[in-house]
Amino acid sequence: MKILVALKRVVDYNVRIQVKPDGSGVAVEGAKMSINPFDEIALEEALRLKEADKAEEVIVVSIGPEAAQQQLRTGLAMGADRAILVQSDEAVSPLHAARILHTLVQAEQPGLVLLGKQAIDDDSNQTGQMLAALWGRPQATFASKVALEGETATVTREVDAGLETIAVDLPAVITSDLRLNEPRFVKLPDIMKAKRKPLDIRPLEELGVTPPPACQIVRWRAPEPRQAGHKVETVDELLTALKERGVL
Amino acid sequence: MSEREQMQFQTLIVGAGPAGLACAIRLKQLDPEQEICVIEKAAVPGGHTLSGAVIEPGPLDALLPHWREQYPGICVPAQRDEFRLLNARGSRKLPLPPGMKNHGNFIVSLGNLVAWMAEQAEALGVELFPGFPGSEVLFDESGQRVTGVRIGDMGLNADGSPGPNYTEGMDLLAETTIFAEGCRGHLGKQLIRHFRLDADSQPQTYGIGMKELWQLPEQRLEAGHILHTIGWPLPGDTYGGSFVYALDDNRLAIGFVVGLDYADPCLEPFELFQQFKHHPEIRPLLEGGEILSTGARALVEGGWQSLPRMDMPGALLIGDDAGTLNVPKIKGTHMAMQSGMLAAEHLHEQQQTTGYHQRFLASAAGKELHRVRNIRPGFHKGLWPGMANAALETLLGGRTPWTLHNHADHEQLHPLAGQPCNTQHPARSLPPRDRLASVYFAATEHEESQPVHLKVADTELCINQCREQYANPCTRFCPAGVYEMVEDEQGLRLQINAANCVHCKTCDIKDPYQNIHWTAPEGGSGPNYQNL
Ligand SMILES: Cc1cc2nc3c(=O)[nH]c(=O)nc-3n(C[C@H](O)[C@H](O)[C@H](O)COP(=O)(O)OP(=O)(O)OC[C@H]3O[C@@H](n4cnc5c(N)ncnc54)[C@H](O)[C@@H]3O)c2cc1C
Numbered sequence: 001m002k003i004l005v006a007l008k009r010v011v012d013y014n015v016r017i018q019v020k021p022d023g024s025g026v027a028v029e030g031a032k033m034s035i036n037p038f039d040e041i042a043l044e045e046a047l048r049l050k051e052a053d054k055a056e057e058v059i060v061v062s063i064g065p066e067a068a069q070q071q072l073r074t075g076l077a078m079g080a081d082r083a084i085l086v087q088s089d090e091a092v093s094p095l096h097a098a099r100i101l102h103t104l105v106q107a108e109q110p111g112l113v114l115l116g117k118q119a120i121d122d123d124s125n126q127t128g129q130m131l132a133a134l135w136g137r138p139q140a141t142f143a144s145k146v147a148l149e150g151e152t153a154t155v156t157r158e159v160d161a162g163l164e165t166i167a168v169d170l171p172a173v174i175t176s177d178l179r180l181n182e183p184r185f186v187k188l189p190d191i192m193k194a195k196r197k198p199l200d201i202r203p204l205e206e207l208g209v210t211p212p213p214a215c216q217i218v219r220w221r222a223p224e225p226r227q228a229g230h231k232v233e234t235v236d237e238l239l240t241a242l243k244e245r246g247v248l
Numbered sequence: 249m250s251e252r253e254q255m256q257f258q259t260l261i262v263g264a265g266p267a268g269l270a271c272a273i274r275l276k277q278l279d280p281e282q283e284i285c286v287i288e289k290a291a292v293p294g295g296h297t298l299s300g301a302v303i304e305p306g307p308l309d310a311l312l313p314h315w316r317e318q319y320p321g322i323c324v325p326a327q328r329d330e331f332r333l334l335n336a337r338g339s340r341k342l343p344l345p346p347g348m349k350n351h352g353n354f355i356v357s358l359g360n361l362v363a364w365m366a367e368q369a370e371a372l373g374v375e376l377f378p379g380f381p382g383s384e385v386l387f388d389e390s391g392q393r394v395t396g397v398r399i400g401d402m403g404l405n406a407d408g409s410p411g412p413n414y415t416e417g418m419d420l421l422a423e424t425t426i427f428a429e430g431c432r433g434h435l436g437k438q439l440i441r442h443f444r445l446d447a448d449s450q451p452q453t454y455g456i457g458m459k460e461l462w463q464l465p466e467q468r469l470e471a472g473h474i475l476h477t478i479g480w481p482l483p484g485d486t487y488g489g490s491f492v493y494a495l496d497d498n499r500l501a502i503g504f505v506v507g508l509d510y511a512d513p514c515l516e517p518f519e520l521f522q523q524f525k526h527h528p529e530i531r532p533l534l535e536g537g538e539i540l541s542t543g544a545r546a547l548v549e550g551g552w553q554s555l556p557r558m559d560m561p562g563a564l565l566i567g568d569d570a571g572t573l574n575v576p577k578i579k580g581t582h583m584a585m586q587s588g589m590l591a592a593e594h595l596h597e598q599q600q601t602t603g604y605h606q607r608f609l610a611s612a613a614g615k616e617l618h619r620v621r622n623i624r625p626g627f628h629k630g631l632w633p634g635m636a637n638a639a640l641e642t643l644l645g646g647r648t649p650w651t652l653h654n655h656a657d658h659e660q661l662h663p664l665a666g667q668p669c670n671t672q673h674p675a676r677s678l679p680p681r682d683r684l685a686s687v688y689f690a691a692t693e694h695e696e697s698q699p700v701h702l703k704v705a706d707t708e709l710c711i712n713q714c715r716e717q718y719a720n721p722c723t724r725f726c727p728a729g730v731y732e733m734v735e736d737e738q739g740l741r742l743q744i745n746a747a748n749c750v751h752c753k754t755c756d757i758k759d760p761y762q763n764i765h766w767t768a769p770e771g772g773s774g775p776n777y778q779n780l
């Protein structure tokens with residue numbers, strides 16, 4: 001079985017996001033870029049499945065600019081077998097991404113597609129679900145545990161009420177939640193080996209995917225800065241402060 | 249412990265700064281077949297780089313002539329130089345010292361430049377590994393030859409035991425290892441001690457530099473304007489000053505340097521920087537603006553007479569790891585690059601490390617350092633004697649028949665004069681409020697479960713002797729507020745907030761007992777500087 005894992009290049013979670021002064025977007029110049037952390041967890045799960053002989057091949061896919069090769073190389077260094085970059089300098093919407101992934105799924109015929117539950121830049125949480133719908137296959141989202149047995153995946157999902165365990169027929173789409181696993185550290189020799197693994201670059205235009213009507217971003221704005229906290233010494237002071245703010 | 253995994257290279261370079269990368273690129277240009285490995289502790293090249301930076305382009309022109317057309321980062325041609333002496337209310341214009349004439353130079357973000365140089369190096373086939381700090385020097389059995397570097401382990405628990413994702417650091421072996429860790433490299437420090445590289449040189453001296461990048465309202469700045477100030481709010485006996493560089497897109501780089509040979513244990517470099525920003529001529533520039541990023545980094549100031557021997561069996565020390573910065577110019581980038589290129593040329597021609605030190609001293613860069621050797625130490629006696637001496641040295645082009653001495657910074661603190669430190673500072677309105685608020689803009693990150701990377705040898709010293717003599721100066725000189733004295737059920741103790749560390753190395757330098765040792769944390773930890 002093949003596993004296809006989608007990796008998105010995003011601004012690293014440690015970077016303080018800066019909105020451009022004219023509100024036209026986020027300033028990424030000089031910012032550290034990384035694999036979306038949920039996608040990294042998805043890849044780790046795929047690699048563990050392969051190491052447990054549940055899969056033969058792990059393919060990592062990214063849709064993004066030329067520089068997204070870096071994230072794919074990291075994926076290859078972690079242990080993926082080959083990579084595909086669908087090159088596009090424009091950001092794609094979740095539906096567009098799902099259509100592109102669907103095209104690749106049709107070509108590669110994986111038994112499982114693993115991806116993060118959402119990307120930390122736009123927080124859409126849609127691509128996995130849309131891909132499952134386009135593909136006409138089951139989906140198991142917010143996975144915190146995955147077990148494969150024959151043609152079935154048993155997936156524990158993190159839902160509001162607690163943990164829900166479901167079984168889905170393969171092929172299927174699984175999206176990962178934070179607690180699914182803790183991704184491995186890459187090793188230096190593996191980074192060198194990864195440079196020689198195949199990375200196939202395909203311009204988006206050549207895939208023949210119809211872009212959905214674009215949703216237009218009107219303006220970006222940073223959240224209002226939080227006011228400094230205020231320490232009170234006594235209960236009386238606290239009560240007065242609360243009354244002043246009209247809370248009491 | 250089991251045998252560690254090993255990898256062998258012809259040349260191993262520790263640190264992807266201007267020195268290390270210039271060396272790697274030059275080596276590949278001279279011998280494309282050579283296997284060169286560069287390791288860097290930051291997760292991405294440039295992520296730990298903080299500099300002014302007005303750079304002299306000469307070495308870059310020689311190394312990568314296409315940079316002028318292709319370099320995409322922040323790069324503004326220098327337009328107008330200004331040098332002012334501040335007092336609390338106003339300022340006076342001073343004549344420009346020759347080292348501060350910047351016609352033909354460029355204001356860059358060194359972080360951007362290093363990231364671009366890293367790409368150029370990789371394109372030439374250099375194996376570059378960001379996120380991998382060198383944690384130990386490896387020697388041969390005799391202990392007399394460097395054989396490589398051990399990379400730090402990943403995934404250790406706080407107590408040093410292996411965690412669930414533990415990955416042992418490998419041993420990287422090389423015919424020649426080049427240490428290019430920048431100012432106060434922790435492996436460089438070990439080598440200087442091991443081989444007594446400083447036996448014939450004077451103690452190295454340092455300064456701490458803090459910097460903020462601001463986004464300002466339209467039309468306030470004249471791109472390319474370069475302002476340096478001395479004087480207020482520094483005490484007369486303390487060396488230092490500010491740099492204020494106008495970039496493009498209404499961005500301003502503003503920073504402050506304090507010589508770490510300061511004597512007053514109560515001095516707070518961070519507070520001085522913040523006070524400076526509130527000077528009546530500076531504050532209007534910043535008001536209504538917004539901070540984009542901040543950080544701090546020590547810089548070497550010892551110059552020619554403090555250069556340790558730069559070659560040893562199996563290894564070289566280059567750039568600011570040795571201390572090649574030109575202090576009167578406050579420029580080290582062109583010097584670091586030259587020392588790196590020269591190292592490459594030396595190794596290529598001689599196939600050995602011996603002779604590099606002499607070769608550096610005889611080079612254009614070495615001569616540049618020699619000419620200005622007496623300027624910085626002239627300031628030991630205060631600002632005015634320092635200025636007079638600088639004028640004389642400049643007039644004579646460094647041909648004075650003497651060389652002034654340097655003294656170790658950690659020995660310069662005077663004990664408290666009976667009084668506790670005054671912690672009341674004049675009110676400030678511009679951000680950041682305090683050091684913690686400032687660290688936020690450095691986006692620094694250390695996995696909290698790892699062992700503390702700041703090793704304090706004797707914590708009893710902190711609560712007794714150091715507290716009585718100096719009132720724990722680490723709680724004031726650290727620009728990130730890492731050190732705190734706290735009193736709780738267990739009594740008084742030193743608390744180390746290691747996660748906030750921005751890797752500036754000041755504590756390793758200035759602690760009066762040399763009780764603090766900076767070591768490399770888990771790979772990729774540390775600040776995530778953007779455009780600094
Ligand atoms: C506030 C300030 C202002 C300055 N202004 C100017 C200016 O205007 N013009 C100018 O020319 N110069 C300026 N300088 C000086 C200039 O930045 C330095 O001289 C120059 O960066 C030195 O280059 P380097 O390669 O020797 O070291 P660095 O630039 O410090 O590079 C060393 C690299 O090694 C890495 N490293 C360190 N230890 C390890 C390890 N153990 N393992 C792996 N990697 C490691 C570091 O992360 C870093 O990337 C300024 C410096 C400061 C602090």
Ligand code: SF4
Binds near residue numbers: 726730749756
């Ligand atoms: S702990 Fe030391 S190295 Fe880290 S920020 Fe503070 S002074 Fe600098």
